[in-house]
Every structure is written in C-alpha cells, then in structure tokens.
Amino acid sequence: MDNHYCIYICGVGGQGIIKTSTIIGEAAMNQGLDVVMSEIHGMSQRGGSVSTELKIGGFNSSIIPNHGADMLLSFEPVETIRGLDKVNSETKIVYNTHPIIPSSTNKPYPSVDGITKTLKENFKHVLPIDGTHLAIDAGSVLSLNMVLLGAVTADDKFPLTKESVIDAMKNNLKPKFHEMNLKAIESGYKSIKG
C-alpha cells in the first residue's frame, strides 16, 4: 500500500490532539493528497481518553483497521498501550513519556520505564520522547502537541514535508505562539532524527 499513511493519535482530553490532527490533515490537503480524519467529541472531553485517526491516501473510511497504523502517536504512556490494537510489527510507536495519572479510584499507574521496556520487547520501532520536558523548554507545556507534531514529520515514510506542516500550523494557531511552536516542532523533529 504505497502512498498510504495512517496515523492513530491518542492521549487525554485537553492535550491538543484534535488540533494536531487537523493541522496534519490540512497540510495533506494543501499537498494535493486525499485525506480523511476521524475524531470523537462529547463525553470524552471530561478528562477521558481521546483519539483521532488520520488516513492519507485513497481511503473512504476514516477509521484505521486493527493493526493498520503506520504510526501510533501517543501523548501519554498508558494511552499508548490502549492504542496497540492499531499497531503492527512495522508501526512506528512514538509517545510522550510524561504520565497523566487518572483519578484515584482506579488501578495503580504502571511504571513508565516498564512500559518502554515492555514495548521494546514486542515492537521494532519504539520511540519514547520526553515531550512534556521539550515543550516546557520551548516555552510552555501547552506546546506538547507541537513537539509531537515535529516528531511525526521526522518519520522517513511520512508523506508530508515539514514545511507544509509548519504552514498549516501557522494557518491554524495564533501568530503570537508561532515562534514557540516552531521551536517545539524543531525539538520534536530532532528528538527522533537525532
């Protein structure tokens, strides 16, 4: 399936997941590619798990089949595990290592190092990044989604250019944040490319 690229993006309500996905989608449209995206609104906004699915190439359906994602982009360690249904042996698994601990009446939160170790036992392309830290360095924890956006553009198989993603970012977010966002995108890109 050349020229097709499916990204499953997951995390917690309020992390900027829908905005990140929309920016990628708009960049794909501007590059003349077919693109469809799925998002869930409503109940999930109250601190629940949130996911979007983005499919570039000639797809009608906006839902990624099980084990059909080229990239799993996760904003939160435990949500990475929740997204594994979409992953296959070739999928790039990029995730932020900073946990958001759900409210107390729940099972204990697992160790993040343990999550990374377990993922590496099972998958070829496991790419943890300390996105929250990089976002704070870029100027604000709120630029986490831009760090992860930068990380997506670093994948060799990602069909969009970093420039078109940056243009779409500028079209979607306020000018006063552009400088910080550019810094965040760049640091996310470098965290994968090295």
Added chain:
Amino acid sequence: MNLKELVTGVSGEKQFLLGNEAAVRGVIEAGVSIAATYPGTPSSEIGNVLSVLAKDANIYFEFSTNEKVAMEVAATAAASGLRSFTFMKHVGMNVAADSFMTTAYSGVTGGMVILSADDPSLFSSQNEQDTRNYARLANVPILEPSNCQEVKDMVKYAFDLSEQFGLPVIVRTTTRVSHMRGVVEFGDVKDNSSNNDNHWKRGHFNKDPSKYVPVPAFAGDMHIRLWDKVHKLEEVTNKSEFNKEMNLSDNKKYALIASSSAYNYAYDVCKFNNLDINILKLGFSYPFPSKKVCEFLKDVDEVFIVEEVDPIIERDTLAAIGAEKLNVTVHGKLDGTFPLYHEFNSDVVAEGLDKTFNFKNDDEISYSSSLNKLEEDLPSRAPVLCAGCPHRAMYYGINLAIGELGLKPEDVIFASDIGCYTLGINPPYNAADYLLSMGSSVGDGCGFSVSTDQKVASFIGDSTFFHSGVSPLINAVHNKHNFVLTVLDNRITAMTGGQPNPGIPIDGMGDEAPEVSIRKLALACGCDYVRVINPFNLDQVVKTYKEAFQRDDTAVIISKAPCTLIKGLAKKPPVDFVEGNCNYCDKCVNELACPAISKVNGKITIDKAQCDGCNVCIQVCKYGALEAGR
C-alpha cells in the same frame, strides 16, 4: 481555518472541514434564512458554528428550548416561504416527532431540511435508534451522506428537493460522518439577502387552513397528497446520482449495497483486498429506489447489504426482489452476516464478507506475557466530573445528608437525567439509579413516589429542566407527589460544549436576552418548598437536603454555581496541602474523588493545574490538612 471562510469562501475553494462544518456550508450555499436546534452530540458543532456565523450569513439562529420547538420554528418558517433548517441528535427526533409527523402532512413552501445525527456505538447517547425509521414513519425523503463533501452537497440538494415536492427532507448522519474531517470543495451560494431591518429575510404566510390545519376534515386529504408525493419521489430516487454503481468489478455473481459510513468500510475492504464485488452506493435511500436496486441485482446470485444500525435497506431489498421475483440470496444483518447493533468498521465488514470470500489473514498477533499483563492491569480513564465541578459538591453533600438522616443507600432512589451530572453514576457518589430520557427524572420522581415507600431524589440540569422538566413538575405538584427535585443550575448547557439556555441572559446569536428564573418557575408551578443553594457550601447543602427529605410534597432545590468550563470566570487559587496536619484518613481521595487530588507514594498531592479552588475538600477534611490557597 477561520470559520468565517464558511461564509466568505467562493465556489471551487477547498477546505478541510468537520462533517458538521460542511453541513453549515451546505446551509449557507442553500440560502437558508431560519435555523433552530437543541444541542446534542454528535450534531452540536453545527449549532456552535451557526451561532458565530448567523449574522454574517443572513440567518436567524436560535437554541430552542427543545427539539420540538426547533422543529416548529423551522416548519413555520418553511410555511412562510423561507428556507429553514433544524438539526438534532437522533433521540431529539423523538421529542420533535409529534410536530414532525404532521409537517409531512401539511408540507412546506420554502425548503425545510432536518439533519438528524445517529450515534451507533453510543459514544454519547442512551440508545442506538436509527433515524431512517422516521423517514418511513412519516413518509418523507431521506439522504444518507458518507463523507464531508456529501454532507455539504446533500444538505444543499435537500433544500431544492424539499421545495420541489413541498415536503421536509431528512439528512441522516452518523457520529463517524458528523465527526469526520475531509476535503470539501465549495459551491455557489444562493442569495438570501435581508429585505428588512433585521439581518435575515422575512417571508409571508399565506393562509390556507385546508393545507395547514390537520383537522379530520382536511387531514385525510393531506395523507392522500402525501402519498402522491412519495410515488413521484420514487422516480427521483431511482434516477438519483446519489444512488450509483461504483463499478469495482465486472463480476455478476456477487454484489454489495451500502449506505452512509458503512459504505466507506465496505468500499475500502473490497478495494484493498481486491474482492470481486460490484457495489451500489445508496445516498438517497427513501423512497426506496426499488427499480434501480432490481436492475442492479437482476443477474446477481448473492448480495451483501452493509448498513448501520437497523436492517432497513436489507428489508426493502428483500421486498423489492420479492416483488420482481428475482432469485438473489441476501446477506446482511437478518441472516447473521453482520451485527444488528453497534457501529461498523473495516474489521467488522471484513469479518462478515470473509464468511464467503475467505480472504482474511488470520495470523494471531501474540505479545509477551509482560505486555499482556500490562494491558490487563491498565488503569481506566473514564470521563469524570471536572475538578471544581459544582455537581460533585452537591452529590457529596446529599450523600452526607442521607447518612445523617439514618437512611441507607437502598432507601433513596436517585432518578437521574441527561447531562454531565449523569457521571454521578460512578463511585463514590453512586447517584444514578434510573434514567430514560431528557426530563425523565421529574416524571420518574412522580412514578417512584407512588409506587414505592423509598425516598426519591431526582436530578436535572438547568437546560434539561427548560427542555422538558417543567410540565412534569406541574404534574408532580398537582398530583401531590413526594420527592426532592434538584435542579443543577450550572448556568450553561455543559455536556454538549457550553451553549446558552433560557436561564442565562444571552441568546443563540450572542445578543442579550431575558433570563428565565428557575426559582420563579418552580414557585409558579405551585411548589411550596423552593431553595436556592450554593453547592460549594457543604453545611448549607446538608442542612437543606435534610429538611427537604423530611417533607411530604415536591421539594425543589436549585443548586446554583457556574460550570468550571465557562470561559472568562475568575480562577481562584488552588488549595494547599499541609502535610503535618494530615491524618491519612484518605477521605478527600476516596469520598470526594476530585481529579485534582490523588495519593502519590502515600502522600496527598494536589494537582495545582487542575484544582479550581472550589474549596469543598477543605470542608471535607476534619484535620486542617487542606487550606485555601492564597
């Protein structure tokens, strides 16, 4: 994208739009003058966008008190010659149904379109009902878009169709269509300039009781005229370009018929697995295009019907091939090929088709035991009441009052309603025992109070109370029912994303509007006990509930405090933890269960970013370990 481009965008321009935004562009291109809704996921964003754009788009827009009123606003606008649009979630159609059914009889002059958004898999609904049944119940046409471009195009087309046949037209979306984003190419905008001092055009109602007043003498003829229209519409659906063969294969043995989001999955599965199946896509599915379907199936041996939720196209196909005496085997929901419930996806469709075509690669993916264990023990992340939510404070207080009165949890029935406060179902509050629909908590209170000796506490939100809580409250007073009704007045319609309601002084277009008092309404209904409380004052909450539970009439408590998500509210400083005073009773963690308070490595931790400074936890802590922040 700047939302204004939905108004200013020119023909040929492309935008990456949400399905609901595409619907708004369709409405603008169609030159609509009047639009009304009651917010409901997955249709809510249409209203959010229209409330911002209405004035620029020459549209009068309102958040009506409920879907029936919205339907009536749209119906009368269309009877006055204007184009009108109403939209709602699928269960909203139940509320609107009484007037909707008669609108089909009386018909319309200006185009009238109803968008109803179904929610297969119940992402945010109480059932999975299929709007396509309403098209058949009322005998009005229905369109089923599969993607964002079709949402825009079909909404626009529906207005022309509505005017041509003098009938309202339904556009049925699903969550996956309403909340899909895709590339939409804009078309021409029909002029809807105002002809008066308002920003929207005025029409004129030409009196004709034989058309608009369904007394028995007239309604019989209306029904005859309706069927005339349906028969003429059959010719349209049989030729409609929205019902088209996709020509994936020349194979005559196998065929597939699909609609809406289910079509997307069916098409992708056939295409990416090179399945030799020809596909007929039905976008205009009622009146059922029997001729087209029979023509498509005349040499076919087996057909697969792929649709969400009810087997409607399947039954219509069975009827059509039966009438034509075609020898075709039909696979769908009725023979168990596909499930009768929940949304589809490519995997579900592939599973069904695999029974015939055996194409699936069934290699099991196996993980290490440590990953299996990790998945098993994964902490869940269900939606919760926000930190600082006034509902939490009220639920905590009422449970305290029940305990202090010596009542056990099983002595009190919690009749809940539709809104964020339904999340009170979760522990530790356990405050939802029965729920039917919008406004049902009040009628349920009436029923439980005469059917049991248990105490009844009904909970309803401010917007839901205006929607359908007032008439059952009148019932409660008049029929002497005994229960405690709490109106959770958080000054907004919160669950659907923060729309205004009649309790706040602003309307759907952002203009000032009279504020309707819930307290005065309750008094006017005849309630003798009406109290307005601040839910963040725990002593007041407990005292008031203890009083109310000891009465033998319908007591109304209005728990009034703004939703923490309302923009522009002054933020109070977060609570401080004083470790030296902590007695490790964990009451704040286990009984209040605020998401801003957790126990990390045996120590209470306040998430300062989440904490809203509501200070309820300070009143919960008996040891002074939580202090107001400065």
